[in-house]
Amino acid sequence: LRGYKMHRVMNITDVDDKTIRGAREAKIPLREFTAPFKQAFFNDIDTLRIKRADDFPTATDQQYIDRMIAMIATLITRGLAYQADDKSVYFRINKFPDYGKLAHFDLTQLQSTGRVKHDEYDKEHIGDFALWKAWDEEDGAVGWESPWGRGRPGWHIECSAMATALLGDEIDIHCGGVDNIFPHHEAEIAQSEGCTGKKFVRYWLHCAHLLVDGQKMSKSLGNFYTLADVLEKGYTGREIRYALMRVHYRAPLNFTWDGMEEARQSLGRIDDWLMRLRECSASVSLAKGNGRQAGSLPYTFEEALDDDLNISAALGFLFETIRETNRAMDRGEVDPASANVWLNWWERVDSVLAIGHGEDEIPAEISQLARAREQARLAKDWRKSDELRNELNARGWETRDTKDGQKITRRAGT
Numbered sequence: 001l002r003g004y005k006m007h008r009v010m011n012i013t014d015v016d017d018k019t020i021r022g023a024r025e026a027k028i029p030l031r032e033f034t035a036p037f038k039q040a041f042f043n044d045i046d047t048l049r050i051k052r053a054d055d056f057p058t059a060t061d062q063q064y065i066d067r068m069i070a071m072i073a074t075l076i077t078r079g080l081a082y083q084a085d086d087k088s089v090y091f092r093i094n095k096f097p098d099y100g101k102l103a104h105f106d107l108t109q110l111q112s113t114g115r116v117k118h119d120e121y122d123k124e125h126i127g128d129f130a131l132w133k134a135w136d137e138e139d140g141a142v143g144w145e146s147p148w149g150r151g152r153p154g155w156h157i158e159c160s161a162m163a164t165a166l167l168g169d170e171i172d173i174h175c176g177g178v179d180n181i182f183p184h185h186e187a188e189i190a191q192s193e194g195c196t197g198k199k200f201v202r203y204w205l206h207c208a209h210l211l212v213d214g215q216k217m218s219k220s221l222g223n224f225y226t227l228a229d230v231l232e233k234g235y236t237g238r239e240i241r242y243a244l245m246r247v248h249y250r251a252p253l254n255f256t257w258d259g260m261e262e263a264r265q266s267l268g269r270i271d272d273w274l275m276r277l278r279e280c281s282a283s284v285s286l287a288k289g290n291g292r293q294a295g296s297l298p299y300t301f302e303e304a305l306d307d308d309l310n311i312s313a314a315l316g317f318l319f320e321t322i323r324e325t326n327r328a329m330d331r332g333e334v335d336p337a338s339a340n341v342w343l344n345w346w347e348r349v350d351s352v353l354a355i356g357h358g359e360d361e362i363p364a365e366i367s368q369l370a371r372a373r374e375q376a377r378l379a380k381d382w383r384k385s386d387e388l389r390n391e392l393n394a395r396g397w398e399t400r401d402t403k404d405g406q407k408i409t410r411r412a413g414t
Contacts, residue, residue, distance in 0.1 A: 001302060001352050010053040011162045012038060015060050015142065015152060024140050031060065044227050047237035048244070049354040055166050059158040067161040068153045069146050071195050072131045080194045083148050084122040087134035093127045096190045102204065103182035129187050130154035156187035160195075163188075169196040175205045205309075207249040213256055230260070239263045242355050248312050266319075267355060273322045274346065274356070275400075275409045276329055281339035301349055318349060357410055366397055370408050373399065377406070 014034040023033035038058075045052065057064060072089055075081035080096060083089050093099045093107065100107050107127065135143045135150040143150045153161075163171060169192075176185060185204065192200040209216070212223040230240055243263035247253045301321075304313035325342055328334045334342075350356040373388035389399050392408070400407040 001305065001348065007055075007167065008053040009055045009057065009163060009166045011159055012041075012056055012058045013155065013158060014038070014058045015158075016155065020139055020142050023142070024138075030142050047227060047231070048241045049237060050241075051354070057162040057166060059153065059162065064158070064161050064165060065144050065153065067165050068157045069132075069144075071157060071161055071191065073147065074195045075131065075191060078194065080191075081131055082124065084124075086122040087149050088122075088130055088151070089132035089148050090123050090128040091131055091187065091191055091194075092124060093129070093190065094125055096194055098193070099190050100182075100186060102186050102189060105182055105186070129156060129183060131157045131191065156184060157191055159184070160188050160192045160200075164192060164196070169198045169200075171201045173203045173205060174201040175207070178206045178208055181206055205249065208252040211252055211254045214254055217255075225255070233257075233260075235260055235264070238355055238357075239267060242267055242353075245311060245353070246315055248308075248310055250308075251312075269319070269322060270355070271357065271409065273326060274343070275407065276326065277334075277339045277343050277346075279407060280329055280334050281336045281343060283336055305352070366392065366395065366408070369395075370397075370399065370406060374406050377401070 015030060019030060019034055023030040026033055042052075059065075072081060075091065076083070076089070079092070081089055081091050099105075131154050132146060132148055132151050133154055134148070135152070139152065143152055163174075174185070174188075181204075189200050211217070212221075212225065215221060215223060217224050227237075227240065231237070239260060240263075243255070243260055244253065246263070246266075300317045301314050304310045304317060307313070321342075325334065346356070369388055369392050373385050373392070376382075376384040376388060392399055396410060398409055400409075
């Protein structure tokens with residue numbers, strides 16, 4: 001929207017305790033076990049119209065494993081990491097002065113919890129985190145050779161290696177959930193800057209938690225939903241996208257079924273507005289004048305996004321614009337040229353929101369039904385006209401009878 005070209009990377013962690021255990025129980029190789037989950041992920045982001053990143057590196061690719069090993073070796077050379085008696089390699093957090101800055105964390109308050117594994121007593125400090133985990137029997141066939149013996153990378157080093165390999169030593173923006181601030185992002189900073197001596201990330205964007213009916217989503221509470229669950233309720237990816245994006249990223253998002261209905265209605269308002277603008281842009285009638293003109297386009301949409309991606313304010317400006325232009329069209333004050341300006345503005349807005357229908361062609365069978373209904377109306381066969389309208393509606397299309405003839409558009413949410 002602002003003209004900046006971005007190189008976006010989204011890494012895929014395809015090796016951890018859960019995936020290793022799953023592959024072992026399924027008695028198949030790790031890569032074969034994780035492949036269906038990767039594909040399901042890509043299907044889901046496509047359904048939600050999420051623009052794909054430029055790169056989707058996976059932690060088990062040998063080129064990134066090699067980079068992780070090289071980074072760990074550098075950290076050991078600089079005294080920031082060590083191999084413990086358990087053969088795993090750990091990062092020395094007390095040797096990195098800025099450790100805890102991102103999370104505003106006091107290192108002296110770090111204490112062991114009841115879930116500390118027995119091998120953590122091999123560490124110099126309870127807060128030292130694993131860079132390389134020594135192989136054990138539970139890892140099965142999963143493991144890579146390294147200067148410290150066979151093993152696998154720790155979670156944190158995977159992300160640093162993939163990010164710096166594709167984006168360089170310094171990154172402009174790093175995203176993630178608030179639950180990743182500590183220890184994950186804190187560890188990323190320590191090991192990345194420990195290797196390069198450069199500032200790892202300029203801006204951190206942390207999104208708040210997703211709630212369901214005001215509670216944390218969990219299977220035990222019966223409020224755990226997948227994307228497929230919501231789609232099965234009859235909602236579209238477009239509607240789900242709108243419902244998930246309308247709250248500022250740093251504010252908790254409360255998912256409710258009422259909220260899904262509100263999303264459907266909001267998209268319906270947008271669709272109806274666009275249909276009216278398109279009708280107006282194709283009209284040969286002259287406007288009365290005094291309507292809002294192109295010179296007063298709501299640049300506040302862009303300004304709202306400039307303010308820490310304030311999507312709530314941006315959508316507020318969008319719907320205020322819809323109200324104003326609808327009133328102007330009611331008064332006959334929007335001419336074809338002005339309507340086209342608004343439609344062009346919408347294209348800019350939707351290049352960010354990605355919630356429009358686009359200019360999809362009306363399928364041939366729908367056009368045929370619409371023409372048949374038009375003929376029924378001309379013949380004053382109102383019963384047949386109503387039957388055809390109901391059939392069109394059942395197929396996801398709405399008809400509007402105007403002074404310029406029948407207008408047909410996709411029903412909101414389809």
